[in-house]
Amino acid sequence: MSVIDILSAIALLGGALMSLAAAVGLLRFPDLMSRMHAATKPQVLGLFLMLVAVGLQMRQWALLPALLVAWLFQLLTVPVSAHMVGRAGYRSKHRRPELLSTDDLHSVVEAVVDGGAVIDGGGGAAKAAPTSAPTMNPDH
Amino acid sequence: MRGSDQGAIWRALLNRLPLLAWLVVVWGALWQDFSPGNLAFGLLISVGVSSVFYLPPVELGGRLNVLRAVVFALWFLKEVSVASIEVFYWAVVKGPRISNAIVAVPLRSRSDLLMTATGHVLSLIPGSLVVEVDRGTSTLYVHAMNAPTPESVEKVRRGIQDIEARLIRVMGSRADLAALKREAAANVKESP
Numbered sequence: 001m002s003v004i005d006i007l008s009a010i011a012l013l014g015g016a017l018m019s020l021a022a023a024v025g026l027l028r029f030p031d032l033m034s035r036m037h038a039a040t041k042p043q044v045l046g047l048f049l050m051l052v053a054v055g056l057q058m059r060q061w062a063l064l065p066a067l068l069v070a071w072l073f074q075l076l077t078v079p080v081s082a083h084m085v086g087r088a089g090y091r092s093k094h095r096r097p098e099l100l101s102t103d104d105l106h107s108v109v110e111a112v113v114d115g116g117a118v119i120d121g122g123g124g125a126a127k128a129a130p131t132s133a134p135t136m137n138p139d140h
Numbered sequence: 141m142r143g144s145d146q147g148a149i150w151r152a153l154l155n156r157l158p159l160l161a162w163l164v165v166v167w168g169a170l171w172q173d174f175s176p177g178n179l180a181f182g183l184l185i186s187v188g189v190s191s192v193f194y195l196p197p198v199e200l201g202g203r204l205n206v207l208r209a210v211v212f213a214l215w216f217l218k219e220v221s222v223a224s225i226e227v228f229y230w231a232v233v234k235g236p237r238i239s240n241a242i243v244a245v246p247l248r249s250r251s252d253l254l255m256t257a258t259g260h261v262l263s264l265i266p267g268s269l270v271v272e273v274d275r276g277t278s279t280l281y282v283h284a285m286n287a288p289t290p291e292s293v294e295k296v297r298r299g300i301q302d303i304e305a306r307l308i309r310v311m312g313s314r315a316d317l318a319a320l321k322r323e324a325a326a327n328v329k330e331s332p
Contacts, residue, residue, distance in 0.1 A: 021228035028235035033269070033283050038231055041266030045224040048217075065169035079270070086271050086283060090242075101288045104244035105272055105281040123327030 004056050004099050018046030018122035031096040032089040040082045155197050161185050176240035198253055201313040208310045215306070216261065223266040230286055242271060245300045247278045248323075249308060249316045255280070257311075258304045268296065 027039020051067045089095065090105070097103060160183065168174045230238055247255060255278055260272040262282060272281040284296040289331030308316045 017228075018224060021224065021231060025231035028231050029238060030236040033271075034238055034240060034285060036269060037227060037283075037285055040269075041264070042224045042229060043291060044266070062172040062174075065165065065174070066172055069166055069169040073258075075264055076199050078154075079260045079314065082263055082269045083259070083271070086269050090271050090283075099239065100241055101239050102241040102243060102290070102293050105242045108244075108274075108281075117211050 004059075008053040008056040009048040011056065015046045015049035015053065018042040018049070022046075031099055033086055034099075036082055036086055036089070042077050044075065044078060047071060144296075152197070155200055156190065158200070159190055159198075163189065169234065199251060200253065201251060201311050201316070203314065203317075204311050205309060206305075212306055212310050219265050226264040227285065234286070238286055241284050241287035241293050241296070243284055243287070243293050243296050243300075244280050245280045245282055245297050247280065247301070247304050248276050248319060249312060251313065251316065254304065254307055254312055254316070257307050258300065260304050261302050261307065268300070287332075 019042070021042040022038055025042070026035050029038055031034045048071055051071055055064060055067050097106070163186030164179055164182045167185065168179055171178055171182075247258060249255070252275070255273065255275070259273065259280055262268045262280075263270055267285045269283050270280055271283045273279075274281070280300070282296065282300060286295070287293050289294050305320055310318050312320070
């Protein structure tokens with residue numbers, strides 16, 4: 001067993017640990033938003049460690065760009081999916097205000113829904129809020 | 141007027157260059173073949189693809205500091221590792237008792253690219269994710285984990301503005317960079 005084997009074993013175990021972190025987070029966290037954190041984020045590091053292990057075992061220069069591209073595509077897509085699910089979750093029944101210590105977005109959306117005022121013309125919140133007004137306040 | 145026309149064409153080409161370069165790299169990586177012939181064919185395909193599936197042009201800042209980019213990449217890896225372990229720790233220890241916050245973070249730059257990049261980077265670092273974007277005021281509404289007190293909320297806000305500052309140093313426009321330098325100078329004067 002060489003040093004490289006040991007290093008890749010560490011990387012593989014670390015990557016697997018990140019999957020475990022995602023699973024524990026999904027089980028333990030109380031609401032959709034926190035679960036989103038647990039489900040998507042640890043994989044950024046997890047996949048990186050897995051790819052490092054693959055690279056260390058294969059040791060071919062030609063493979064390196066493919067591994068890098070695989071990771072970069074993950075980096076490009078994870079925030080988009082997290083944002084879309086998070087945004088949809090905030091605007092539907094899955095919002096749990098009692099779990100938030102501060103909610104700066106709520107007052108902005110409220111102002112738009114109540115007054116019909118447009119804040120700064122054409123912001124994302126201002127545009128999207130009126131259409132989702134009926135589902136905004138399921139908890140009150 | 142001929143000179144300015146040529147300038148505009150060059151700028152348009154320069155703006156497309158990063159996208160083309162990225163597509164060619166992906167092509168080479170997928171074939172695992174970076175021979176000149178394969179790359180030339182990849183370039184042909186990327187020009188074709190990017191003209192057929194036309195995307196709105198991205199306004200680039202006009203500068204790229206490679207050294208800063210490398211430093212940023214290393215800092216990003218460190219930050220992701222630390223935050224991943226942190227979230228794991230919170231999942232095990234705090235679990236259902238976690239207290240989160242949605243924080244409005246006003247950004248300095250009005251550039252779409254920097255806003256997107258900042259949102260992307262902070263979403264990739266575990267513990268924060270963008271819920272809503274206000275493009276008009278370039279404000280990000282960020283859902284942050286484990287921010288029970290006003291101090292921790294302020295810390296989250298400063299952390300995200302720090303990400304933006306780092307990105308401005310890597311690829312922000314000259315005007316943004318100058319504003320950042322003025323701000324840093326003002327901070328130094330205030331603190332003692």
